[in-house]
Amino acid sequence: MVSKGPLLRLLTAINRRRMKLLMGFAFVAYVASVWGNFVNMRSLQENGDQKVESRIEEAVAPLREKIKDLEKSFTQKYPPVKFLSEKDRKRILITGGAGFVGSHLTDKLMMDGHEVTVVDNFFTGRKRNVEHWIGHENFELINHDVVEPLYIEVDQIYHLASPASPPNYMYNPIKTLKTNTIGTLNMLGLAKRVGARLLLASTSEVYGDPEVHPQNEDYWGHVNPIGPRACYDEGKRVAETMCYAYMKQEGVEVRVARIFNTFGPRMHMNDGRVVSNFILQALQGEPLTVYGSGTQTRAFQYVSDLVNGLVALMNSNVSSPVNLGNPEEHTILEFAQLIKKLVGSGSEIQFLSEAQDDPQKRKPDIRKAKLLLGWEPVVPLEEGLNKAIHYFRKELEYQANNQYIPKPKPARMKKGRTRHN
Numbered sequence: 001m002v003s004k005g006p007l008l009r010l011l012t013a014i015n016r017r018r019m020k021l022l023m024g025f026a027f028v029a030y031v032a033s034v035w036g037n038f039v040n041m042r043s044l045q046e047n048g049d050q051k052v053e054s055r056i057e058e059a060v061a062p063l064r065e066k067i068k069d070l071e072k073s074f075t076q077k078y079p080p081v082k083f084l085s086e087k088d089r090k091r092i093l094i095t096g097g098a099g100f101v102g103s104h105l106t107d108k109l110m111m112d113g114h115e116v117t118v119v120d121n122f123f124t125g126r127k128r129n130v131e132h133w134i135g136h137e138n139f140e141l142i143n144h145d146v147v148e149p150l151y152i153e154v155d156q157i158y159h160l161a162s163p164a165s166p167p168n169y170m171y172n173p174i175k176t177l178k179t180n181t182i183g184t185l186n187m188l189g190l191a192k193r194v195g196a197r198l199l200l201a202s203t204s205e206v207y208g209d210p211e212v213h214p215q216n217e218d219y220w221g222h223v224n225p226i227g228p229r230a231c232y233d234e235g236k237r238v239a240e241t242m243c244y245a246y247m248k249q250e251g252v253e254v255r256v257a258r259i260f261n262t263f264g265p266r267m268h269m270n271d272g273r274v275v276s277n278f279i280l281q282a283l284q285g286e287p288l289t290v291y292g293s294g295t296q297t298r299a300f301q302y303v304s305d306l307v308n309g310l311v312a313l314m315n316s317n318v319s320s321p322v323n324l325g326n327p328e329e330h331t332i333l334e335f336a337q338l339i340k341k342l343v344g345s346g347s348e349i350q351f352l353s354e355a356q357d358d359p360q361k362r363k364p365d366i367r368k369a370k371l372l373l374g375w376e377p378v379v380p381l382e383e384g385l386n387k388a389i390h391y392f393r394k395e396l397e398y399q400a401n402n403q404y405i406p407k408p409k410p411a412r413m414k415k416g417r418t419r420h421n
């Protein structure tokens with residue numbers, strides 16, 4: 001038997017130390033790996049937490065928006081509304097009430113304290129134009145096409161439903177004809193059934209390409225019955241005929257407003273009319289396009305003047321047609337220069353070749369409205385233009401956010417030629 005000598009003892013002691021050292025290393029490695037796993041787990045967990053949080057955020061964001069909308073609708077502040085007694089408060093229907101003129105008329109009648117029902121098929125109108133009244137106890141918005149009959153109880157009907165600008169009414173001429181004929185028959189039928197008074201929003205276009213200047217209400221007009229504009233011009237002429245047939249045969253109370261060019265906030269950006277064209281071109285830094293020398297004249301009324309005229313006519317005893325427009329004439333070039341100045345635009349004025357059938361003069365004779373309604377326009381051109389420019393600027397911002405910027409369309413097309421409206 002070999003006895004453990006001092007050498008063996010030494011070797012054993014060394015091995016034991018190694019073992020201890022190895023065990024120490026192993027322990028440190030174990031602790032390190034456990035720590036590493038722990039740290040990994042934590043960062044994984046943190047990442048996971050962040051992902052979950054961002055998913056929750058994504059899911060909650062629309063709900064938050066909805067809550068905000070709901071809160072807004074509960075705390076909605078409406079424009080101030082007068083209080084009218086039951087006796088004075090009227091139930092008023094406005095067809096086409098979500099359009100340019102109709103929405104301003106809605107504002108006026110609502111603020112005067114009446115109950116207003118807007119009927120619109122949103123062909124050219126927008127809910128945005130009347131959204132500030134949605135939820136008000138005196139207001140109702142009905143999505144309805146006037147080509148279909150309507151059964152409601154009302155005291156007065158402002159019948160405005162019809163596309164009004166050339167690109168819009170030429171888009172579907174048959175529909176324009178139906179709206180102005182069948183739509184008007186339906187509204188006259190409603191007026192007859194419920195004993196309401198009806199005001200027709202007719203147009204200066206019933207005078208066609210006039211041979212007399214300025215046009216008064218006795219002028220019968222000069223309209224091409226088969227031209228591209230006939231769907232509108234003749235549609236409105238027959239709508240007037242229908243009104244007087246219902247008045248004579250059925251005793252319906254009618255009022256007929258022959259409206260001349262009107263401008264203001266909420267007008268269509270791309271309707272191809274001279275005011276909207278010039279404002280859009282000036283705001284977008286594009287040349288202001290003038291056809292011919294620019295010496296042709298036009299007259300525009302501001303929308304609040306028109307609205308006051310419509311209400312005055314409705315509540316008058318004048319049943320024959322009445323012109324509503326601003327007789328203050330300006331040349332097209334003056335309009336271009338003024339709009340350029342008011343916008344503060346560096347756009348140049350570009351002269352294009354003269355359009356063949358561009359009328360040299362457009363001016364309403366409003367003596368009848370002055371005499372019988374005590375009405376005349378009061379808003380100065382510059383003041384109205386500034387309001388329209390402000391609106392167009394905001395609309396461009398709004399539409400840029402929605403990735404849509406309309407370009408002005410060429411002015412009215414007739415026989416393939418452009419002209420100023």
Ligand SMILES: NC(=O)c1ccc[n+]([C@@H]2O[C@H](COP(=O)([O-])OP(=O)(O)OC[C@H]3O[C@@H](n4cnc5c(N)ncnc54)[C@H](O)[C@@H]3O)[C@@H](O)[C@H]2O)c1
Pocket residue numbers: 095096097098099100101102119120121122123124125126144145146147159160161162163164165168179183201202203204258259260261262263
């Ligand atoms: N703005 C003007 O310069 C002017 C000039 C002369 C006459 N008018 C007349 O005034 C009225 C209003 O014109 P606007 O400039 O406000 O035009 P607009 O296009 O802004 O408004 C017309 C409204 O009628 C609605 N509508 C069209 N067809 C309809 C249908 N079948 N059923 C229900 N709603 C329908 C449209 O959606 C729109 O809201 C029109 O009758 C127009 O002929 C306007």
